[in-house]
Amino acid sequence: MTLDFSRNLHYVWALLPEITLSVWAMLVLVAGVTGKHRPGNRQGGEGDPDFGRGADLGWLALVGLLVAAFFNGWLYGVTEVGHTSMIAVDRFRLFANWIFLLAGAFAILISFSYVHRQRLQAGEFYGLILLAVTGMMFMAAARDLIVIFLGLEVMSISVYALTAFNRRDRKSAEAGLKYFLLGAFSTGFFLYGIALVYGATGSTNVVAIGASVASGTARGGFLILGIALLTIGFAFKVSAVPFHMWTPDVYEGAPAPVTAFMSAGVKTAAFVAFLRVFLVGFDAAYGSWYPIMWWLAAITMVAANLIALVQSNVKRMLAYSSIAHAGYLLVALTAANETAAAGMLFYLLVYTLMNMGAFAIVIAVSHQSEERLQIEDYAGFGWSNPLLGVFLTIFLLSLAGFPGTGGFMGKIFLLQGAVDSQLWTLSVILVLTTVASYWYYLRVAWFMWMREPASADQHAQVSAPLPMRLALMASVALILYMGIFPASALGFAQSSVHGLGALGGSLLGLAR
Numbered sequence: 001m002t003l004d005f006s007r008n009l010h011y012v013w014a015l016l017p018e019i020t021l022s023v024w025a026m027l028v029l030v031a032g033v034t035g036k037h038r039p040g041n042r043q044g045g046e047g048d049p050d051f052g053r054g055a056d057l058g059w060l061a062l063v064g065l066l067v068a069a070f071f072n073g074w075l076y077g078v079t080e081v082g083h084t085s086m087i088a089v090d091r092f093r094l095f096a097n098w099i100f101l102l103a104g105a106f107a108i109l110i111s112f113s114y115v116h117r118q119r120l121q122a123g124e125f126y127g128l129i130l131l132a133v134t135g136m137m138f139m140a141a142a143r144d145l146i147v148i149f150l151g152l153e154v155m156s157i158s159v160y161a162l163t164a165f166n167r168r169d170r171k172s173a174e175a176g177l178k179y180f181l182l183g184a185f186s187t188g189f190f191l192y193g194i195a196l197v198y199g200a201t202g203s204t205n206v207v208a209i210g211a212s213v214a215s216g217t218a219r220g221g222f223l224i225l226g227i228a229l230l231t232i233g234f235a236f237k238v239s240a241v242p243f244h245m246w247t248p249d250v251y252e253g254a255p256a257p258v259t260a261f262m263s264a265g266v267k268t269a270a271f272v273a274f275l276r277v278f279l280v281g282f283d284a285a286y287g288s289w290y291p292i293m294w295w296l297a298a299i300t301m302v303a304a305n306l307i308a309l310v311q312s313n314v315k316r317m318l319a320y321s322s323i324a325h326a327g328y329l330l331v332a333l334t335a336a337n338e339t340a341a342a343g344m345l346f347y348l349l350v351y352t353l354m355n356m357g358a359f360a361i362v363i364a365v366s367h368q369s370e371e372r373l374q375i376e377d378y379a380g381f382g383w384s385n386p387l388l389g390v391f392l393t394i395f396l397l398s399l400a401g402f403p404g405t406g407g408f409m410g411k412i413f414l415l416q417g418a419v420d421s422q423l424w425t426l427s428v429i430l431v432l433t434t435v436a437s438y439w440y441y442l443r444v445a446w447f448m449w450m451r452e453p454a455s456a457d458q459h460a461q462v463s464a465p466l467p468m469r470l471a472l473m474a475s476v477a478l479i480l481y482m483g484i485f486p487a488s489a490l491g492f493a494q495s496s497v498h499g500l501g502a503l504g505g506s507l508l509g510l511a512r
Helices: 009-014 018-032 051-077 091-109 111-115 122-141 144-162 170-201 205-214 220-238 247-255 256-281 283-308 314-335 338-365 386-400 404-418 424-450 466-484 487-504
Strands: 002-005 080-083
Touching: 002 404, 009 018, 018 051, 018 122, 018 283, 051 091, 051 111, 051 122, 091 122, 091 256, 091 338, 091 466, 091 487, 111 122, 111 256, 111 466, 122 144, 122 256, 122 283, 144 170, 144 205, 144 256, 170 205, 170 220, 170 247, 205 256, 220 256, 220 283, 220 314, 220 466, 247 256, 247 314, 256 283, 256 314, 256 338, 283 314, 283 424, 314 338, 314 404, 338 404, 338 487, 386 404, 386 424, 386 466, 404 466
Parallel strands: 002 080
Antiparallel strands: none
């Protein structure tokens, strides 16, 4: 099928995944307010009738994600006429959509028992996840800064609400308020950056901006200031140091399934939009923003890993781990070549699997609540729950970059991209900080397998419901597969990034 975006009707076809999720989110919200789906009590489990009624909404939301996935696959058969429209139908966007859909599906699967035990309104919870995924997909599809901003707001407002969703928990309310205030502040930087870029180039279209910058017609002063402000906006969303201060408190206070979702989905959406804007729109101004990205990457890797070393709360440790991984991904953005960009997509896919898997185990250990979050609480966990212990060990090893896991291959591809651009110092920092990260990841594994529990029944109530077990088994299988046989996923990522460079008309892939 060929789409000519001079005809507005064709935007409907190009946005079928996003339209599907928007409609489905409203359907889930409406279904959730019926008497049949009232929140259950705190003590019930999988056999409780109230649990089943709430789970129905979760499965309904998953069906919506499957329908959106079908339309996303269908778009591979669509060809654009011209490549300057506001909405892109390229493989880069479609690859990113798979990650968003995966993050949304995993967030729902690991939250069934949590939503029931915490007596959360299931319809609102799952509907907001679908709306957040919709905003992420708009950010990946946008070739216009205004559309990126709209997608950013749809995603952000949904995640703000999810962060403060547990009204009975003061930490959740505090985290939601903090995230909202700082997020609104960073959005102001982003929006003002868009205005300055428009003033410098006369357009908000990323391809037109790239053409203006390459031709030298852009106003230099406005352009540099606009790039700086956009960088601040994106850096906040990816949790780059020094714009990371919100991350540990928000990750700790938010409901654990929401923390898992935002650590993977929000970060992926921000990096995907970050990459398209800077490598297509500002590629010709690479010399101006390269120093900013270099220092952001270096400081983020070093600071986050050093602070993570002294954390005793598992959620805060994973929060600083998330910041460190943002630093690794910023190395790919700094390298600004096709190898690094493909490595970024591969790494984002693997990171979604291993980080959400780790948070799923945290939810199980905390008894589907916000308890037992200290590293000492994991003493003896591996022996009392061997399968979950092995799964968490695999996730931690992959996060650390241990050979044989997807996390190791992801770091290798990021390093290859950095070496291609001769970023030797950043490459060394990446390797050294990765080695340092082994301490805090393996510290949790050491407590699981080498320490005795405080009491014989310390982990007696730990359980993983069937939906969570499905997500965990899928995550482990994919992490090990991509660690041993990475060629297919990497080839898929490379073809997606190659399409971005070709359609955008940028210098993506040329030697720096």
